[in-house]
Amino acid sequence: MKHKDYHDIAGGLIMSGLGVFAAVYAQQYEFGELNRMGPGYFPVALGIALALFGLMIAIPAFFRQGHAIHVEWKTFALVIGSLLVFALTLKVLGLIVATVACCIVSTLADRETRWKGRLMIAGGVALITYIVFGLGLRMVLPIWPWSN
Amino acid sequence: MDILNGLMLGLDAALQPVTLLYCFIGVFLGTLIGVLPGIGALAAISLLLPITYHIPPTAAIVMLAGVYYGAQYGGSTASILLNLPGTPSSAVACLDGYPMAKQGRAGVALFMTTIASFVGSMLGILILVLFSPSIAELGLKFGPAEYFSMMLVGLIAASTLASGSPAKGLAMVALGLLLGTVGTDVNSGVARFDFDIPELMDGINLVALAMGMFGIAEVVSGINQPRESDVKEKITLRTMTPTRQDMRESIMPMLRGTGIGSFFGALPGTGASIASFMSYAVEKKVSKTPEKFGNGAIEGITAPESANNAAAQTAFVPTLSLGIPGDAVMALMLGALIIHGIQPGPLLMTQQPELFWGLIVSFGIGNIMLMVLNLPMIGLWVAILRIPYRVLFPAILVFISLGVYSVNNNTFDVIVVAIIGALGYLLAVLRFEAAPLLLGFVLGPLMEENMRRALLLSRGEMSTFIDRPISAGFLVFGLAIVLWSAWGALKAMVREREQAADRAEAV
Numbered sequence: 001m002k003h004k005d006y007h008d009i010a011g012g013l014i015m016s017g018l019g020v021f022a023a024v025y026a027q028q029y030e031f032g033e034l035n036r037m038g039p040g041y042f043p044v045a046l047g048i049a050l051a052l053f054g055l056m057i058a059i060p061a062f063f064r065q066g067h068a069i070h071v072e073w074k075t076f077a078l079v080i081g082s083l084l085v086f087a088l089t090l091k092v093l094g095l096i097v098a099t100v101a102c103c104i105v106s107t108l109a110d111r112e113t114r115w116k117g118r119l120m121i122a123g124g125v126a127l128i129t130y131i132v133f134g135l136g137l138r139m140v141l142p143i144w145p146w147s148n
Numbered sequence: 149m150d151i152l153n154g155l156m157l158g159l160d161a162a163l164q165p166v167t168l169l170y171c172f173i174g175v176f177l178g179t180l181i182g183v184l185p186g187i188g189a190l191a192a193i194s195l196l197l198p199i200t201y202h203i204p205p206t207a208a209i210v211m212l213a214g215v216y217y218g219a220q221y222g223g224s225t226a227s228i229l230l231n232l233p234g235t236p237s238s239a240v241a242c243l244d245g246y247p248m249a250k251q252g253r254a255g256v257a258l259f260m261t262t263i264a265s266f267v268g269s270m271l272g273i274l275i276l277v278l279f280s281p282s283i284a285e286l287g288l289k290f291g292p293a294e295y296f297s298m299m300l301v302g303l304i305a306a307s308t309l310a311s312g313s314p315a316k317g318l319a320m321v322a323l324g325l326l327l328g329t330v331g332t333d334v335n336s337g338v339a340r341f342d343f344d345i346p347e348l349m350d351g352i353n354l355v356a357l358a359m360g361m362f363g364i365a366e367v368v369s370g371i372n373q374p375r376e377s378d379v380k381e382k383i384t385l386r387t388m389t390p391t392r393q394d395m396r397e398s399i400m401p402m403l404r405g406t407g408i409g410s411f412f413g414a415l416p417g418t419g420a421s422i423a424s425f426m427s428y429a430v431e432k433k434v435s436k437t438p439e440k441f442g443n444g445a446i447e448g449i450t451a452p453e454s455a456n457n458a459a460a461q462t463a464f465v466p467t468l469s470l471g472i473p474g475d476a477v478m479a480l481m482l483g484a485l486i487i488h489g490i491q492p493g494p495l496l497m498t499q500q501p502e503l504f505w506g507l508i509v510s511f512g513i514g515n516i517m518l519m520v521l522n523l524p525m526i527g528l529w530v531a532i533l534r535i536p537y538r539v540l541f542p543a544i545l546v547f548i549s550l551g552v553y554s555v556n557n558n559t560f561d562v563i564v565v566a567i568i569g570a571l572g573y574l575l576a577v578l579r580f581e582a583a584p585l586l587l588g589f590v591l592g593p594l595m596e597e598n599m600r601r602a603l604l605l606s607r608g609e610m611s612t613f614i615d616r617p618i619s620a621g622f623l624v625f626g627l628a629i630v631l632w633s634a635w636g637a638l639k640a641m642v643r644e645r646e647q648a649a650d651r652a653e654a655v
Contacts, residue, residue, distance in 0.1 A: 008316075011578035015319045022326050022341075029338055035608025039333040039340055042596045046326045053319035071577050072368065079368050079545065080566050086549045087562035102549065103542040109371050110538040117538075125543045133550055137199060140557055 005066030012058025016051045023047030075109040082106035094142040095134060099126040151277060158505025162513055167207045167506065174211035175514045178218020179521050182225070183529045185232045185370070185537070187544050189219040191363045193480045194355040195551035197487075205488035206503050210510040212484055216477050217269060217460040217511065220420060221518050224261040224453055225529050228254055237420035237456040240428045244441060244448030251444050255387030256394060260446060261453045262522040264402050268454030269515045271406045272413065272461030277508060279414070280497065284469035286618075287494035292602035293612050297622035299472060299591045299598070302416030304626045306475075307584045308633040309418055317584045320575075324588025325595070327352055334593070335600060347560045352568075354483060356552050356561045357589055358476055360568025361582040363548045367541050368573045383526050394446050401431050401447040405454030413459030416466045416474040417587060423459040424452035461511060468496060468504060472594075476583065479590035 023044050032038025082105035089098040103122035107113045113121070133139045161167065181192040192215050200208035223238030228245035241261065248257040290298075303325075307317030330341040331351025342348040405427040412423035431451045432441045441448050466472045471493035473479040485492050490500060497504045522529075552561045572582060606612035614620045 007578045008313075011316065011575070011580055012319075014578075015323065018323060018326075025341065029333075029340060030336070033608060034603050034610065035606075036604065037335075037600045039336045039338040042599075043326065043329050043340060046322055046329070050319060050322040050326065053315055053322055056315040057313070057319060069577060071574070072372070075371050076368050076570070076573055079364065079371070080570050082542075082545055083364070083549055083562060083566040083569065086546070087559045087566065090549075090553065090559050090562070099546050102546050106542045106545050107538070110541075111372055113538050121539055121542055124539075125546055128543065129546055129550065133554075137554075139550070139554055141553075 003066055003068055005061040005064040006069050007066055008057050008061030008064075010069065012054045012056070012061060014054070015057060016054030019047045019050030019052070019054055021047070022050065078109040079106055090141065093145045094147055096126050096130060096143060097145055099129045151281065154501060154505040155277070155509060157501055158507070158509035161206055161502045161506030162210070162509040164207075166204065167210055167510060168513070170203065170207040170211035171214050171510050171514050172517055174214020175218035175221075175517050176521065178215040178220075179222035179518065179529065180532065181215070182219035182222020182234050182238075183532055184222075184535075184540065185226050185230070185234050187366075188235050188362060189216045190358050190477055190480065191544075191548060191551070192219070193477060193484075194359060194555075195547060197355065197480065197484055198551070198554040200484060201487070205485075205490060206506050208488060209481070209484060209503065209507055210514075212481055213464070213507060213511065214514045216481070217457065217514065218518055218521075220269075220453075220457045220460045221262065221265045221522050222529065223456075224265075224449065225258060225526075226533060228257045228261070228449070229530065229533060237424050237459075238453075239421070240424045240452040241449050243428070244443070244445050247442065247444035248446075248449070253444065255383050256390045256446075257449055258383060258526055259388040259523065260390055260394060260398060260450050262519065264398065264405070264450035264453040265457040265522075266515055266519055267402045268406045268409055268457035269461055269518075270512070271403075271454075272410055272458035273508065273511050273515075275410045275414075275458075275462055276465055276511075280465055280469045280504075283465060284494045284497050287470045290470070290494075290618070291616070292598040292605065293616050293619045294622070295470075295472070296595055296598040296602055297613055297619040297626075298416065298470075299595045301622045301626040301629070302472070302474065303584070303588060303591060303595075304417070304629050305415055306417030306587045308629055309422055313579075314630075314633045314637060316580050320580055320582070320584040321588040324585035324590075325592040327357065327585070328589045328592025329596070334597065347558065351593075352589075353552070353555060353561050353564060354479065354590065355555050356564040357568055358480070358586060359548050359552055360565045361572040361586060362476075363544070364565065364569025365572035365576045365582065367544055368569075369576065370537055371541060373537075383530055385524070388523070388526070390446075397446050398450040401427075401451035402454040404430060404434075405451035406458040409455030409458030410462045412455075413462035413474070414465040416472050419463055419475040419477075419583075420456035420459040421583075424456040427451045427455035464507075468492060468507075469494060471496075473587075473590055476586040476590065479586070482590075 026040045026043035026047060029040030030038030031040045082102045085105050086098050086102040089101055100122045103125050104118060107118045107121055134143050177192055181187050193212050196212060219235050223235030224241040226232050226234035227238045227241035228249050231242050231246040233239040233242055245257045303321045307321045308314040330348055332339050332349055339349050408427040408430060409423040412418040428448060431447045432438050463474045463478055466474050467478045467482060473482045482492055549562050552565050553559060602612055613623060
């Protein structure tokens with residue numbers, strides 16, 4: 001029970017950091033005046049506000065007890081990774097390969113799925129995707145690696 | 149044009165075979181994605197948005213709207229049978245719905261939530277019909293100062309009422325507003341926060357942001373989560389029949405729920421989720437037997453279900469009559485209207501009466517379809533709930549990616565989803581709510597434009613926001629919300645201290 005409220009400390013500091021970054025980065029845009037605001041006015045004001053809100057979250061949290069932060073890193077990495085794989089392969093290798101690759105990477109995150117099930121899921125989703133998006137909606141994208 | 153003429157015109161438009169067909173597709177898909185946990189109306193509407201390019205505008209909007217209110221019906225099914233909310237707004241239905249299912253009354257719970265949903269929706273539509281014309285008329289008097297103040301109140305309401313911590317809600321709104329500034333500034337033509345990436349000149353894609361914040365974050369936290377149980381019960385029409393007492397005990401809660409839901413639905417910034425939570429709290433407070441709540445009280449499911457359905461209908465009031473989206477889904481609907489060359493706002497009702505009234509009449513027809521879909525066909529939805537999540541989530545990921553890709557035929561947007569998804573998951577782990585961020589993102593550009601215009605007109609005098617009575621009214625309302633929530637937070641803090649002191653004494 002010695003934990004501080006790390007959720008709010010981390011969250012508040014992240015928000016403050018983002019706010020400071022935005023306010024500093026937006027200095028390159030013209031600030032303007034109240035009756036003729038430049039493109040920098042709104043972002044700088046928002047950045048400062050965000051930094052203050054972040055402090056409002058973080059400071060009280062130092063005096064409060066909480067729990068340790070729990071992140072499912074493996075699941076997180078595999079799901080985000082599967083999206084990146086899809087994005088990078090879609091135009092090059094086509095819809096079917098991208099779908100299968102995305103399914104294989106993402107199902108690695110599930111503890112119960114074995115390789116047989118994984119391939120069946122990938123095949124099934126690829127089939128549905130092909131029918132719905134390829135045949136049904138006629139989306140503008142290559143279906144097979146050789147369709148380009 | 150008076151309301152009766154409008155409704156006749158709407159009936160004409162809504163009974164077109166094409167419109168009826170798309171209305172059915174909409175409510176069917178809505179129920180489906182409502183039943184499935186881990187994919188919501190937002191995801192489904194984003195996926196369907198690109199498809200609507202090819203169909204007539206009225207049919208397109210009718211379909212998208214059908215997905216939205218259809219999801220409110222389906223959401224409670226998973227809550228009752230699996231103790232797992234199908235949509236965020238049906239989370240409350242778990243509290244008493246799941247205990248009812250454990251007592252063998254799942255059928256009754258499903259029947260009563262459908263009835264409650266229907267009552268809430270129909271009364272919500274009535275309110276929409278009665279109030280939209282006068283609000284649109286009022287909207288014609290709005291200048292930039294009024295628009296700015298109204299959106300400000302919406303954001304305050306969204307951040308302080310909807311989330312547990314007002315400070316966190318405000319931070320998310322501010323972050324959302326900042327994300328909204330990414331891209332070319334309309335007034336000066338300067339590209340802001342583009343980091344020299346050409347795709348960012350047009351701003352962040354709303355669909356990508358919504359999918360990342362809600363869809364991806366939800367999938368990551370859903371994987372490897374143990375489910376309470378499988379659906380064992382057989383749901384038949386016979387087991388669904390409620391007792392006379394169930395009906396009697398539900399009438400007043402349904403009406404109260406509808407009232408609460410209609411209010412929060414129409415208020416920009418709050419929506420179905422907060423309406424259902426509020427109405428549950430109210431029922432518990434007015435009940436003579438509050439100890440029954442949490443143990444299968446019928447009021448505990450009928451009131452919130454009426455509330456979230458009423459809210460889903462009245463959410464169209466600000467969207468259609470003022471052009472101000474009240475939540476993220478409405479923002480997508482607004483986007484859909486604009487794609488079809490329709491500018492939502494006070495003039496919509498007079499300039500596009502077939503669309504406006506057709507949409508409203510289609511709500512009524514859609515809700516009747518939903519009754520049929522949800523009562524005799526409940527077995528279908530129960531069967532769908534048996535699909536395990538580990539089979540479902542890869543499909544959800546692929547559909548999200550393809551849906552985002554299809555908006556601009558651009559894989560860059562899929563990468564944006566991955567990045568926003570990563571941010572969204574980490575923020576969810578730190579217990580930040582995504583809804584205020586999305587609303588800030590949507591309203592940001594509108595707010596900035598109206599604020600700049602208002603101050604230009606007043607020659608830089610900030611007092612313009614207080615001098616104009618309607619604007620001042622909004623601001624006073626916003627201030628009241630801030631004070632009320634600050635008071636609530638203070639009370640909670642004192643209570644926490646006392647409890648901590650008690651614990652210390654006990655040790």
